Amino acid sequence: MKESTKMLLHYITGFLILITGATHLIANNLVGFNWIKDTLWYPMSQGVFLAAVLYHAMNGLRVILVELFPGSSSGKIISIILTVVGIIFFVFGLYFLLVIFGGR
Amino acid sequence: MNRRENKLGILGWLKLRGYSIEKLMYVAQRISGVGIIIFLLTHILNVGLVYAPTKELWEPPGIIGKAVLVILGIIVVFHTFNGVRLILAEYGFIVGKPRRAVYPYKMTSLSGRQRLAVYLVLAVFIIIFYFWIMVAFNLLGW
Amino acid sequence: MSEVRKIKFKVFRFNPAVDALPTWKVYEVEVDRGMTVLDVLLKIKEEKDPSLAVRYSCRQAVCGSCGMMINGKQRLACFTRVLELNSKVVVVEPLNNLPITRDLVTDFSDLFNKEKMVKPYIIRDDIEEMKNPTGMYLQKPEELLEYLQFADCIECGLCSSACPTYSTDHLFLTPMILNKAYRFSVDSRDKGLQYRLPIIDSEHGCWRCHFAAACSSVCPKGIDPAKSIQLLKKIITSAGIFKRMRKKEVQLTLRPHAAEPPT
Numbered sequence A: 001m002k003e004s005t006k007m008l009l010h011y012i013t014g015f016l017i018l019i020t021g022a023t024h025l026i027a028n029n030l031v032g033f034n035w036i037k038d039t040l041w042y043p044m045s046q047g048v049f050l051a052a053v054l055y056h057a058m059n060g061l062r063v064i065l066v067e068l069f070p071g072s073s074s075g076k077i078i079s080i081i082l083t084v085v086g087i088i089f090f091v092f093g094l095y096f097l098l099v100i101f102g103g104r
Numbered sequence B: 001m002n003r004r005e006n007k008l009g010i011l012g013w014l015k016l017r018g019y020s021i022e023k024l025m026y027v028a029q030r031i032s033g034v035g036i037i038i039f040l041l042t043h044i045l046n047v048g049l050v051y052a053p054t055k056e057l058w059e060p061p062g063i064i065g066k067a068v069l070v071i072l073g074i075i076v077v078f079h080t081f082n083g084v085r086l087i088l089a090e091y092g093f094i095v096g097k098p099r100r101a102v103y104p105y106k107m108t109s110l111s112g113r114q115r116l117a118v119y120l121v122l123a124v125f126i127i128i129f130y131f132w133i134m135v136a137f138n139l140l141g142w
Numbered sequence C: 001m002s003e004v005r006k007i008k009f010k011v012f013r014f015n016p017a018v019d020a021l022p023t024w025k026v027y028e029v030e031v032d033r034g035m036t037v038l039d040v041l042l043k044i045k046e047e048k049d050p051s052l053a054v055r056y057s058c059r060q061a062v063c064g065s066c067g068m069m070i071n072g073k074q075r076l077a078c079f080t081r082v083l084e085l086n087s088k089v090v091v092v093e094p095l096n097n098l099p100i101t102r103d104l105v106t107d108f109s110d111l112f113n114k115e116k117m118v119k120p121y122i123i124r125d126d127i128e129e130m131k132n133p134t135g136m137y138l139q140k141p142e143e144l145l146e147y148l149q150f151a152d153c154i155e156c157g158l159c160s161s162a163c164p165t166y167s168t169d170h171l172f173l174t175p176m177i178l179n180k181a182y183r184f185s186v187d188s189r190d191k192g193l194q195y196r197l198p199i200i201d202s203e204h205g206c207w208r209c210h211f212a213a214a215c216s217s218v219c220p221k222g223i224d225p226a227k228s229i230q231l232l233k234k235i236i237t238s239a240g241i242f243k244r245m246r247k248k249e250v251q252l253t254l255r256p257h258a259a260e261p262p263t
Helices: A003-029 A031-038 A042-068 A072-101 B009-014 B021-049 B062-090 B112-136 C037-047 C109-117 C127-131 C141-151 C158-162 C164-168 C175-185 C193-200 C214-218 C225-236 C238-244
Strands: C005-013 C023-031 C067-070 C073-076 C089-093 C100-102
Touching: A003 A031, A003 A042, A003 B062, A003 C225, A031 A042, A042 A072, A042 B021, A042 C164, A072 B021, B009 B021, B009 C164, B021 B062, B021 B112, B021 C164, B062 B112, B062 C225, C005 C037, C023 C037, C037 C089, C067 C158, C073 C158, C073 C214, C109 C175, C141 C175, C141 C225, C158 C164, C158 C175, C158 C214, C175 C193, C175 C225, C193 C225, C214 C225
Parallel strands: C005 C089
Antiparallel strands: C005 C023, C067 C073, C067 C089
């Protein structure tokens, strides 16, 4: 993947986090909006939230680490490690989402 | 560090005196990003390891819980709205048009729409953070 | 009444071939109104310490040779008036983040190598026209304005020294080079953006800029490299690529050949 595509995705996921994350915070913390958690599309939006935030976070970490430890091989190693960490957390989070919202 | 190489390294990020406010926002964006990652990974594990989430899970009890919420509020709200400004700036939408470089020079990327966006980010930060604190300390009836 | 003041100059001294550690030498100089830091350094060389190494040339802010840290900020020594600094002690050091050759002289070879990698010349495909020119390449005033500001760069290196990314990442294509890449890529006479893409759109290319804008806040010629880098990002993301990448055969070693002398 070209660097420009990775950064475009970084900005797109950032925007998606803004929307789905706001839903997450409002539905969980404001008692008057707790009904959002019972709607049909809430679990799907949380799945999108999980994927977007993990991509954004792992790519952000990759950018910081690649700048702090530059080198032709270090870039590849950092990318692989962070991709693996991201996938592990995504699978874990997805499993949890399915358990908690599996009824619907 | 090889003295001849003369690289400031990560201390170069802390050199803020004499530069514009955008450099400070850049450092704050990085630090808040790393802070959010730490919270994010512990939050996913925390909430996920017990299947029925209740408020005690993501908010440790007592004063530590409240302190975590306040710090989290600062870094999340700042990172979000500064991020929106960065998306607009990094695709060249608010940095201004190229103009002839005539003395006294005016750097359009440090003035005009982009600088206005900086002030807007700070203003929106204050407003949204205020709501965050109100909700965190249960002062809002919503 | 002349405004003569005695100002202390704390100057960084380091000879990597001989010294293990750098030292600071303090010189007290009588400074008149209008004297620049370069005037003072040359006066020190003349009267007090001829061993001080300073790089300078035009002394009027057009050659870009005398960049150094003056009171903690990147400035051109010939462009900075001592009394305008408003300080009893002036600290003079070589530019940050560049290897020190000696005293106040830094090594620019890394920057110049990166400049070659980014092909800083007009790349075209009409070889016949370039070998045997029949006329000029016309350019409208609006097309000229798109890159004129960025062409004024004197390559002083202050921007690259100030960049927070360059302070940790020695592979980063510095603001000075990215500005040059944009100046040529957006020039209406140039068709070579696709050849610069592999180096600009790389892991240490323009995407390692995060708009800290330290470069623009120190640029002495009003270039605004932060702006040119963000505009560069705009033209290389997908939409820009489809518009700019024309599938024409262009020789990579393309440079306009000098006209053959008449025989």
